[in-house]
Amino acid sequence: MSTRLAILGATGSIGRQALDVVRELRGTVRFEVVALAAGTSVEELAALAQEFGVAHLGVAGPEEAERLRALVPGAEVVAGPEGLAHLASLPEVDLVLNAVVGAVGLPASLAALEAGKTLALANKESLVVGGELVLRARQRPDQIVPVDSEHAALFQLLSGVRPEEVERVWITASGGPFRGRRPEELASVTPSQALAHPVWPMGRRITVDSATLVNKAFEVIEAHHLFRLPWDQIGVLIHPQATVHALVELVDGSVVAQLSVPDMRIPVRAALTHPHRLPPPRTLSLPGLNLTFEALDPALYPGFAAVLEAGRRGGTAPAVANAADEVLVEAFLRGEIPFPAIADGIAEVLALHSPEPVRTRADVEGADRWARAEARRWLARRGAPD
Numbered sequence: 205m206s207t208r209l210a211i212l213g214a215t216g217s218i219g220r221q222a223l224d225v226v227r228e229l230r231g232t233v234r235f236e237v238v239a240l241a242a243g244t245s246v247e248e249l250a251a252l253a254q255e256f257g258v259a260h261l262g263v264a265g266p267e268e269a270e271r272l273r274a275l276v277p278g279a280e281v282v283a284g285p286e287g288l289a290h291l292a293s294l295p296e297v298d299l300v301l302n303a304v305v306g307a308v309g310l311p312a313s314l315a316a317l318e319a320g321k322t323l324a325l326a327n328k329e330s331l332v333v334g335g336e337l338v339l340r341a342r343q344r345p346d347q348i349v350p351v352d353s354e355h356a357a358l359f360q361l362l363s364g365v366r367p368e369e370v371e372r373v374w375i376t377a378s379g380g381p382f383r384g385r386r387p388e389e390l391a392s393v394t395p396s397q398a399l400a401h402p403v404w405p406m407g408r409r410i411t412v413d414s415a416t417l418v419n420k421a422f423e424v425i426e427a428h429h430l431f432r433l434p435w436d437q438i439g440v441l442i443h444p445q446a447t448v449h450a451l452v453e454l455v456d457g458s459v460v461a462q463l464s465v466p467d468m469r470i471p472v473r474a475a476l477t478h479p480h481r482l483p484p485p486r487t488l489s490l491p492g493l494n495l496t497f498e499a500l501d502p503a504l505y506p507g508f509a510a511v512l513e514a515g516r517r518g519g520t521a522p523a524v525a526n527a528a529d530e531v532l533v534e535a536f537l538r539g540e541i542p543f544p545a546i547a548d549g550i551a552e553v554l555a556l557h558s559p560e561p562v563r564t565r566a567d568v569e570g571a572d573r574w575a576r577a578e579a580r581r582w583l584a585r586r587g588a589p590d
C-alpha cells in the first residue's frame with residue numbers, strides 16, 4: 205500500500221532529506237507525493253513538482269504563487285499559512301510531514317490533526333508556541349510522529365512503558381560550537397563561528413539556537429507536551445558525540461537509551477514509515493565507541509534557562525520567547541548585536557510579558573506580533589538599527 209505524502213517545507217534541510225528517502229525507496233516502500241510546499245524557492249519547487257508529478261503546491265505569498273503558476277501550469281497553487289493548512293487537510297493525503305520553519309507552521313499542524321492525518325512533525329514551533337492547541341487537536345496518541353532526533357528517540361523508548369514506570373527522561377545536546385568556552389569569551393564570537401555546528405548540518409536559525417541552547421529549551425517544551433511529562437521529569441545532558449539522542453530512567457534504576465549515528469535521515473525515514481522499520485542509511489559501529497555526558501553549565505547557556513522558564517509559565521510565554529529569539533538571532537547574524545545579547549534580549553522581552561492563556565491561534569499570533577515588536581524596540585534601545 206502506498207503512503208500519500210504532503211511535504212511542507214520541501215526545499216529545507218528536512219524536506220530535502222525526506223524527498224531523498226522517497227527517491228531512494230522507489231520500488232520498495234511506495235510513497236506518492238501528493239502535495240509540496242516551500243516558502244520562496246519557487247524554481248526548486250517547480251522542479252520537484254515535475255519530478256514527482258505533484259498537483260498541489262504551496263508557497264509563501266501571492267507573488268511566489270504567481271511565479272509558480274507560470275512554471276507549473278495546471279497545478280493547484282496556494283499561498284501562506286492557510287494555504288499550508290489546506291494542503292495538510294487534502295482528502296488524498298495520508299501523512300503530512302511538517303518541516304516548515306517557524307510559527308507559520310502551526311495552522312498546518314492543526315489542520316492535519318483535525319483532518320485525521322498522521323503528522324510527522326519537524327516544525328518544532330507547532331508544539332513550542334501552540335502546544336496546548338496541538339494537544340487538543342490530536343485525536344490519538346500516535347497521531348504525531350516526531351522527527352526531531354531527541355523526540356524520535358523518546359517516541360521509541362517510551363512506547364510500551366507505563367507513565368508510572370518513568371522516573372525521568374533525558375534529552376541530549378551536543379553543546380554546540382561554544383562548549384567548553386568560558387562565558388566571558390562569548391561576547392566576541394562571530395556569526396560564522398556560531399553557524400559552524402560541530403555535528404548537525406541544519407538551517408541558520410536552528411544552528412544559532414543550538415549554540416545558545418535555546419533550541420534545547422524548545423525541545424524540553426516539545427517533550428513536555430508530546431509525551432505529557434512533568435517539567436521536573438525532563439533533563440538535559442551535554443553529550444558531544446551526539447550518538448545517544450535520549451535516555452529514559454525507569455523507577456527500578458534501569459536506564460534505557462536510543463543510539464544512532466547523528467544522521468537526520470534516520471528519524472526522517474522512521475517517521476515516514478512508522479511503525480515499520482527500514483534498512484539504515486548508515487550504521488553505528490559500537491566497538492571503540494566513547495560516550496561522555498556532562499551537566500549543562502547554566503552560565504554558558506543563559507538562553508536555555510530563560511526559554512525553559514517561559515515554557516513553565518505556559519500560555520503565551522513560549523510564543524513570546526520564540527518570536528523574540530527569531531528577531532534577535534537575525535540581528536546577531538546581521539552583525540548588529542553580540543552573541544550574549546540574544547539571551548539577554550529574550551529575558552528582557554519575557555520580563556515585560558504577562559502570559560495569557562492560549563485558547564485560539566489568534567492568542568498565539570497576537571503574542572508573536574507583540575514579542576517581535578518588543579524585541580525590535582529592545583534592539584533600538586541598545587542602539588542597533590533593525
Ligand code: MG
Nearest residue numbers: 352353354423
Ligand atoms: Mg533536536
